[in-house]
Amino acid sequence: MPLVPMRQVLDEAARGGYGVGAFNVNNLEQIQAIMEAARATKSPVIIQASRGARKYANDRFLYHLMLAASEIYPEIPVVMHLDHGNSFETCKSAIEMGFTSVMIDGSLMEDGKTPSTFEYNADLTRRVVEYAHARGVTVEGEIGVLGGIEDGHGAGGSGLEHLTDPEQAAQFVEKTGVDALAIAIGTSHGAYKFTRKPDGAVLRMDRLIEIHRRLPKVHLVMHGSSSVPKDLQDIINAYGGKLKPTWGVPVEEIQLGIKNGVRKVNVDTDSRLAITGAIRKVFAESPEKFDPRDYLKPAREAMQKVVEARMTAFGQAGHAGDYQPMTLAQMAEQYSGALVR
Numbered sequence: 001m002p003l004v005p006m007r008q009v010l011d012e013a014a015r016g017g018y019g020v021g022a023f024n025v026n027n028l029e030q031i032q033a034i035m036e037a038a039r040a041t042k043s044p045v046i047i048q049a050s051r052g053a054r055k056y057a058n059d060r061f062l063y064h065l066m067l068a069a070s071e072i073y074p075e076i077p078v079v080m081h082l083d084h085g086n087s088f089e090t091c092k093s094a095i096e097m098g099f100t101s102v103m104i105d106g107s108l109m110e111d112g113k114t115p116s117t118f119e120y121n122a123d124l125t126r127r128v129v130e131y132a133h134a135r136g137v138t139v140e141g142e143i144g145v146l147g148g149i150e151d152g153h154g155a156g157g158s159g160l161e162h163l164t165d166p167e168q169a170a171q172f173v174e175k176t177g178v179d180a181l182a183i184a185i186g187t188s189h190g191a192y193k194f195t196r197k198p199d200g201a202v203l204r205m206d207r208l209i210e211i212h213r214r215l216p217k218v219h220l221v222m223h224g225s226s227s228v229p230k231d232l233q234d235i236i237n238a239y240g241g242k243l244k245p246t247w248g249v250p251v252e253e254i255q256l257g258i259k260n261g262v263r264k265v266n267v268d269t270d271s272r273l274a275i276t277g278a279i280r281k282v283f284a285e286s287p288e289k290f291d292p293r294d295y296l297k298p299a300r301e302a303m304q305k306v307v308e309a310r311m312t313a314f315g316q317a318g319h320a321g322d323y324q325p326m327t328l329a330q331m332a333e334q335y336s337g338a339l340v341r
C-alpha cells in the first residue's frame, strides 16, 4: 500500500468516531515496533518525524524505511508526517522528500521557542497549505502554545500560559484552510507534564470541548499526549535510572478528547520510556552482553507493547482495512475542487 495522505485517515477516523495515534520515530527499530503493533491490531497509522529526527537519521534513510514499511505491511494505511515544522522551507523539503503530511507549527517563531503573533502564524500556515494542497499533502497547524521544552523545542512554561482561544481557533481555520488543528489545553512535551495526577485545573479538557463545540467538523490534534505510565518509570528507575516522580495525560482523558473531535494523538515520550527501560534492564541484568540485538530486540518489543495498547485505547484498532487509500494526485484534485470541508 502506498503512503497515504493524512487527511483521508483523519476523515475516516471522524466517520468511525475514533482517534489515531501519531508516533514519533528516529530509527529502524521504532518504525518496526509501530508497524508490528499496527499489524497486530489492524490499525491505520501515522508515523511522524521531527526536525531532530530528520537530522539524526537523514531524510533519505527515513523515507526509504517508510517505503519499506509500506511494502512489508501492504494491508496497513501509513501516513508519513512531519512533526513541528518550523518554517515554510522545512515543510517544503519534507514534501519534496515524500512526506504525505506536514505540520507547520507557526505558534512559535522559526527558533522554535518564541511565541509568535496570530498574523504571523496564519500567514505562514496559509502559505504552507497552498503549497501542500497543490500536491495533495495534508497540513496540520497549531494555535495556542504547548508548555515545556524538549530538545530545544517549546516555549517553556506550564502549559497553561498560552491556551487555545476558541474564537481565534475558528478564525485560524477559516483563514488557513488547515486539515487538522493542534490545540493547547495544558499539556507539554516530554516526561514532566504534571506534578500530580492531572485534574481539570491543569488539563483543560473543558477548553477542548468548547473548541470542538465551536468547530465540530475540524480534526483536532492533541500534542504532548504521552501517559508517562508509572510502570515504565519504575522499570527505568529499578535499573539505575533517575526519573523524578511525574504524571502524563491519562488515557481516559484522551478518550474523552476523542469523543470530542480529537482525531490525532501525538505520542513520543511513552515510546522513549519503554525503549530505555528495556535497554537498562538488559544492561543491568546481563552486563556481559555486547551484541546490540540483545538489547534492541527487547527495546523494540517494549515499544510495540505500549503502541499496541494506545492503538487499542484510541479506537483505531480494526480499521486498517476500512478503505482504499487515496493517492496524493487524487487528494490534490479533491482540494482543487474545494470538495474538502
Ligand code: G3H
Pocket (backbone or CB within 6 Å): 024, 050, 051, 052, 053, 083, 084, 150, 151, 153, 189, 190, 268, 269
Ligand atoms: O515534539 C516533540 C517530539 O517528541 C519530538 O521530539 O524534537 O526530540 O525529536 P524531538
Ligand code: 13P
Pocket (backbone or CB within 6 Å): 024, 083, 084, 188, 189, 190, 191, 222, 223, 224, 225, 226, 227, 266, 267, 268, 269, 270
Ligand atoms: P509526548 O512528549 O507527550 O510524547 O508528546 C509528543 C508530541 O506531541 C510530538 O509532537
Ligand code: ZN
Pocket (backbone or CB within 6 Å): 084, 189, 223, 224, 266
Ligand atoms: Zn508536539
